[in-house]
Each structure stands twice: as C-alpha cells, then as structure tokens.
Amino acid sequence: DAGVIQSPRHEVTEMGQEVTLRCKPISGHDYLFWYRQTMMRGLELLIYFNNNVPIDDSGMPEDRFSAKMPNASFSTLKIQPSEPRDSAVYFCASSSQGGSTEAFFGQGTRLTVV
C-alpha cells in the first residue's frame, strides 16, 4: 500500500475562494481523521469518520468547514469561503481501530490563504 495519500501538497488561494482537500486512506482502515496544524494551536482534531460515517465533528471550527467520506477510499475537507486564518497544514490519517492502533498520516496539505 502507498500509505495515506493527500492532495494537493500545497495550495495557495485567495480569501473567499473555495478550497477542497483530498485524502485517500489506507485500504482496510475503518477510521479516518482530519487534523489541522499551526504554530499557535498545535495539532487539532477537526473530525473523524468510522466506516465512512462522521462520528465527532466537534473540532470543526466553523460552518465554513465541511467534510465528507462518500466511500471507504476517499474523503474531502472543504472550506468555503476561505479566510487567511485558515492557513495551516492539514493532515489526514487513517487507522484500523481508531485510537487503539497506530495511525498512519499523509504528508499533509499546506494551505495558504492570501
């Protein structure tokens, strides 16, 4: 398996634009996590899915953020409209049994909103 694959690796967009981040988890993993990392706030859990169903989205900062997992091999995190304070590195991770097993992280998407 190629591991968790995120795209794009870098995204620069203008304030107000819609941004879509993509993630392909490791095949067979039932859990998918979206994290945001900034210097100020560290690594924040935004939302996680179990068997494609969102379980906890309490970390999603605002209604501008939404996440979907239409099938076991694909998830998206969308920001609409984007703001400069959304600039961060967004990570996707997957695991077979949630926090009870090792989580595998993608390389992240560095988002810059200007």
Add this chain to the structure above:
Amino acid sequence: SQQGEEDPQALSIQEGENATMNCSYKTSINNLQWYRQNSGRGLVHLILIRSNEREKHSGRLRVTLDTSKKSSSLLITASRAADTASYFCATDALNDYKLSFGAGTTVTVRA
C-alpha cells in the same frame, strides 16, 4: 482543549546523550502513543502503550506510563542527529476512538 501536554517544549542535547520528554493528560485513557514529526513531514508512529502496561521498549526508545499520575515519558537513548524532530504524545480516552495530540516537544540533537 488538547488531551496531552508535553514537557519540555524544547530540548537541545549533544549526540550520544539521552533525551527524556514527558506527557501529561487529563482524562482516563485506553492507550497512549508517541509520534515523531520531521520538519515539513507527516507524523510517524513510534510506539503504543496500553493503559494496563507500565513500560515498553522499542530499539532505543523506552516509554513509561503512570495512569495514577496521568503521565507518560519517552526516553531516547544514545541520541543521533537523525533524532532531531518534534515528538508528540497522543491519547484515546475511555469510550472514545478519537486520537488527541499534545503540543509536542522539539528535540535538537547537536553533532
């Protein structure tokens, strides 16, 4: 709020020395994990210790867990320049499957 908090925030040591960092957490957990992050990269899993375990070893890594104090420590022995990275603890609380991370310890190993 973050479940785990690492201490110290930053650590600078000479190659060959040992590096010790600590993690404290707030609520009862099922497991505690340690991850490493090299600059500009994703996190990589190092070791997992379950709540009924007290100590675990993996190569040059030694992890301890004290559930009564809600704390864990990560020891890296005989450090190398390649160990330069940020280290994070992560926990999953009882009856919860989400994985929450602390703020991390940045370790610099000087050659």
